[in-house]
Amino acid sequence: DTEVTQTPKHLVMGMTNKKSLKCEQHMGHRAMYWYKQKAKKPPELMFVYSYEKLSINESVPSRFSPECPNSSLLNLHLHALQPEDSALYLCASSAQLADNEQFFGPGTRLTVL
Amino acid sequence: KQEVTQIPAALSVPEGENLVLNCSFTDSAIYNLQWFRQDPGKGLTSLLLIQSSQREQTSGRLNASLDKSSGRSTLYIAASQPGDSATYLCAPDSTDKLIFGTGTRLQVFP
Numbered sequence: 001d002t003e004v005t006q007t008p009k010h011l012v013m014g015m016t017n018k019k020s021l022k023c024e025q026h027m028g029h030r031a032m033y034w035y036k037q038k039a040k041k042p043p044e045l046m047f048v049y050s051y052e053k054l055s056i057n058e059s060v061p062s063r064f065s066p067e068c069p070n071s072s073l074l075n076l077h078l079h080a081l082q083p084e085d086s087a088l089y090l091c092a093s094s095a096q097l098a099d100n101e102q103f104f105g106p107g108t109r110l111t112v113l
Numbered sequence: 114k115q116e117v118t119q120i121p122a123a124l125s126v127p128e129g130e131n132l133v134l135n136c137s138f139t140d141s142a143i144y145n146l147q148w149f150r151q152d153p154g155k156g157l158t159s160l161l162l163i164q165s166s167q168r169e170q171t172s173g174r175l176n177a178s179l180d181k182s183s184g185r186s187t188l189y190i191a192a193s194q195p196g197d198s199a200t201y202l203c204a205p206d207s208t209d210k211l212i213f214g215t216g217t218r219l220q221v222f223p
Contacts, residue, residue: 004156006156042202042213042214042215042216043157043202043213044213045210045211048209048210055209056209056210088154090156090157092157097209098144098206098209101145101147101159101162102147102159102211103159104149104156104157104158104159105156106155106156107154107155107156109154
C-alpha cells in the first residue's frame with residue numbers, strides 16, 4: 001500500500017465551527033506533514049511530525065491544532081477559522097524526517113464562510 | 114532562507130515535442146530534490162527524487178538532472194503527450210523541509 005488517504009475531500013464550515021481533517025498512511029512511514037496550498041500558489045509547510053512528536057511548527061496560528069495519535073494517523077483540528085484560511089490542505093508522509101521521498105494525499109478542499 | 118524559482122511559468126506545446134523545465138534554488142546545502150506533478154485541484158504526484166550525490170535520475174520519458182553547486186535542476190520530458198498537461202513543481206529538501214518552486218504550468222495540445 002503506497003497511498004496516503006485524506007478525509008473529507010471537501011469541507012465547508014462557518015467561522016464558529018469546529019471540524020477536523022484526517023490523514024492516514026499504512027506504509028510504515030514515521031514522518032508526516034501538513035501543507036496548505038492557496039489557489040495558483042505552491043504548497044507551504046505548516047507542521048511536521050516525526051515519530052508522533054511535533055518536530056516543526058511553521059508559526060501557524062493556534063486556530064489550527066495538529067495531532068498525531070499514532071504512527072499511521074495525522075489529524076488537523078480546526079476552530080474559529082477565517083475566510084482567508086480557505087485552501088487545499090495536503091498531507092504527506094515519508095519514511096524518515098530528512099532526506100526521504102515525500103508522498104502526498106489528494107488533499108481536502110476547505111471553504112470557510 | 115531557501116528560495117526556489119521555476120522557468121518558464123507556463124508552456125503550451127503541440128504533442129510530440131521534447132520539453133525542458135528549469136528549477137533554480139539559492140541554498141545548495143540540500144539533501145535531495147523532488148519533482149512533482151499536480152493536476153488542477155488534486156494532490157501532488159512524486160515523479161522523481163534525485164539525491165544530492167546524484168547527477169541525474171530517469172523514469173520512463175522523464176529525466177531529471179541536478180547541479181547542486183550551481184543550484185539548478187532540469188526536468189526533461191521526451192515526446193510530450195496531452196496527458197502530460199499539469200503543473201510541475203520542484204522542491205529541494207533542506208533543513209528537514211521541502212521548499213516548493215513557483216511551478217511550470219504545462220499544456221500539451223493534440
